[in-house]
Amino acid sequence: MIAIPSIPGFLTEPNGPIGKPVSRVDGRKKVTGNAHYAAEFTLPDLAHGCIVSSAIARGRITRIDTAAALALPGVIHVFTHENRPSLAWFDRKWKDDDAPKGAPFRPLYDAEIHHALQPVALVVADSFELARYAARLVHIEYEAAPHQTDLRANRANSFTPGKDKGGFQPPPKPRGDPEQAFLASPVRVDAEFTQAAEYHNPMEMHATTVLHHDDGTLTVHDKTQGVQNCHTYICNVFGLAKSAVRVMSPFVGGAFGSGLRPQHQLFMAMLAATQLKRSIRVELSRPQMFSFGHRPETIQRVALGADRDGTLRALIHEAVQESSRNENYVEIVVNWSGQQYACDNVRLDYTLSRLDVHTPLDQRAPGAATGVPALEIAMDELACKLGMDPLDLRLKNYAETDPNTGNPFSSKELRACFRHGAERFGWAKRSPAPRSMRDGRELIGWGMAAGVWDAMQGQAAAKAVLGVDGKLVVSSATADIGTGTYTVMTQIAADVLGLPIEEVTFCLGDSSLPAAPVEGGSWTVSTVGSAVKAVCDRVRSQLIALAGKLENSPLKGVAEEDMVFADSHLIVRNDRSRRLSITEVMRGSGTLSIEEEARALPYLLARARHTFATHSAVFVEVRVDEDLGTVRVARVVSAIAAGRIINPKTARSQIQGAVVWGIGMGLEEEAFTDHRLGRVMNHDYAEYHVPVNADVPEIDVLFVEEHDDMVNALGAKGVGEIGIVGVPAAIANAIHHATGVRVRDFPITLDKVLAGLR
Amino acid sequence: MRSFTYSRAGSAAEAVGRAAAGTAFVAGGTNLLDLMKADVLRPEGLVDISRLPLDRIEETAEGGLRLGALARNADTAYDERVQTRYPMLSKAILAGASAQLRNMATNGGNLLQRTRCYYFYDTATPCNKRQPGSGCGAIGGVNRIHAILGASDQCIAVHPSDLCVALAALEAVVRVTGPDGERSIPFAELHRLPGDRPEIDTVLRPGDLVTAIDLPARGFAEHSTYLKIRDRASYAFALVSVAAGLEMDGDTVRDARLALGGVAHKPWRDPEAEAALIGKPATPDRFRAAARVLLRDAKGHEHNSFKIELAERAIVRALTEAAERKGASRP
């Protein structure tokens, strides 16, 4: 065991706010319209920009005629590659924290077109309406070049990427003799799985408002998951002093990964603001939300070999994904398969195929939401072949330690997820044969799947200021993309210092605050929460020191570990009558405020020797109309093991939202590309389908107990992504159980079910 | 969106009078404004008809109902008389769009809404309907939502309305006033097939204003249904929809109406398919036989061939439900 720093004071008070279903501290602002988003900031002379998108997928611009647009009174300028100023030269300057290996896309760089909907011009005008109108008048001629956008046609041209992106691990080396073991296995499954490209499509479209102040400094309101990431990017690209720009993003209307990298509307708004010395807003249209980053289309093969008792003998998982020509976007797709089940003969392969598309981008549980469902459907197929309950098959091959590394898990309560989830769902009552449960014309199917996601932690700093009035302000440059960061950080700070929630304010989304990484990967509670705890611990120590020095202090000589903080008081643990309020301590010592800054790092030693992961078990009931093939998800139970749950209310919302998305992945979401045009055709909310209320049944979320004193000082792993991972597979497995039809091609639209029902 | 002039019509006659070439009527605006924002439609002027007093639902002398062209879809669907006498119509409306859209959308606008073909909406792609002669993007392209009946080699778009499918089955009559005076158009004749003029959706002429939709007395209230099959449970256009109305004599079909949505450039009816039902027992086999008659010329494309079988199954299901159903089927 690794020695873990002790946790002073934390969670010592049973009535503290940690673990309580605290309502969102920003909820009132949001429902009353007082939360302002990037496109809602304004100044009196605000100009408006409208982006023109490329009509072709590859080739070059031969002519741009902006005369008609510029002739309109009120049109200020049209930026194109022909008149842009010279900007940063080296690729390095264009990189951001989430950039994969390669040369980042540079908007308006030259005449070359690399992908459909590439931004090719920015029209700036006095009003939004005028800018949009003028954008229609920009006449562009192209010379098209042949393009490739079809992964199926290009899968053979794939290559094995390296460690091409932060957080990415190439698959481990093969172990055992998987091919031989597979052939020698008495029971085998070998199948191909496909997954359509998906677009993030948060409700709030990407937007940037740059406010140009009289002194030449800029305030940039951007839709982003990382204000400092954007800050660095624009300073590098536009050659600005760090102090001349401040990036703000206090509220984000959903992002799901789409805000991890600076997007081109930020570039465009900055270009116009710096060139025209004017405030400007640029907002993408819904179709333009299909002009950057997406969950890449993927083709996979999973082959499983097992003994007749269900023992896994061989596991082969191969995946090929699309990336752009300019960058190697990579995500961990297959590695989970080597981690989830104990198996001695494993081969995992991951390759990329370059297409004429924009670079894909992390989307909720990137890689896991694609790879794990393929594995989990294959496991279901194997269970069917073995005549075994799918849950029993998973228990039979349960990985006690991480088979990829041989390391123990810091904690892993997946077994409890299986048990509690199955109990809540009533899994024991399942009749095993497909097509054996029905209700009138509806076939009923019960399916399950397991899920896994990394419990990551980065580095972050936080600042705390405690006033003599007992009010605490804590800040860090993280984001709240709707996940509940404000609330959870407030709870952590309030807990450490024994303050009521109302006395604590947490600030985020401002690049001038202490450093924090992009909000993503489910690591914000772990990363920023640890920093918040660390900085509050310092304030706490200061208070204890001050209290000990006071004249006639009832707390004199009390050791730090014997002190608790509650109700804005410092209290002796074993004699609660000995107490002083925070205000008394500060007044008494003549302290107006206590200011601290702290930085938290992951426990690197523990991390080197353990695997850190969240787990889930998902149980789904579907109803399939046996004549029409329509599928309805009737019930979902999701059991989650994610360490300590800081706020069961916001955590439940995360899981429920992820399950809804899992339903979308499973049944609906799909970007249709016309490969002749190299263009996504269903680029709006009417035809790009995500679940609507009528598609979403009751979602029952369980958090199983999981103690983890290695993951971080909070014992919490993060719940932003684990909720989606198992869902598509559980749905596919339930459809098979209902109908006997096995669909391995997501989304499972009714035509695919119908084809099997014939 | 491009600049346009705007004026509000005080009367139907004034609206017709203002309807010069290049202008468009705007009612609820839920389709027209979207298409203007997408730069697909570029009217130079809008004549706002939304406040004309054409929003009533009234009895007709023939025992039917007159639905005002400007009555909202929601008000029509929830009208007591529509619900009890024409339940399939109410059901069809409520199967469409969303509550918010139905509150805005008018009956006249619903009839004249344009196709949802992806290419029609994307001005960077070829589309004969949007830009005659530019080619049809959907043929050989992405065509999951396209036609299996009555299409041409110029256009395979479908008419997206649910309301219209029920109106076709009910044999409604569209009342129009235009530069040449008033006229009535049997519903089956309102929409046209694409042929070699896919840019023309209907037989209406420039300046024609729809004033009302007349429902005949027969509403098939006892044995009817509207079945809509789509990619999600709500807020999606029909892949296939079926409006079915039967008159039953015991177990025998005395009269039948059958219209399909999501399969053609107009709500699809086929007298031969209906004839195949009349006088026959109401059994799944008979229904299937009628479905096969209706679909005999159906032709699929790369992504929509499934619609042929789906339509057959949907017809059988809808007719079975209609035959079983006794009394008004409230949505």
Ligand SMILES: Cc1cc2nc3c(=O)[nH]c(=O)nc-3n(C[C@H](O)[C@H](O)[C@H](O)COP(=O)(O)OP(=O)(O)OC[C@H]3O[C@@H](n4cnc5c(N)ncnc54)[C@H](O)[C@@H]3O)c2cc1C
């Ligand atoms: C996201 C979305 C989903 C939808 N889903 C469905 C669905 O599932 N099923 C369905 O049936 N519909 C659906 N609709 C379409 C909706 O029903 C139509 O947009 C609506 O009925 C149009 O009515 P409106 O009054 O808003 O028409 P407008 O947009 O005002 O007009 C539409 C057209 O009709 C013309 N027009 C309008 N009134 C008259 C008149 N009295 N005389 C002559 N011309 C006239 C206009 O000039 C214009 O060309 C959906 C729409 C959207 C945006």
Ligand code: SF4
């Ligand atoms: S089907 Fe009709 S509307 Fe669609 S692209 Fe072809 S011509 Fe245009």
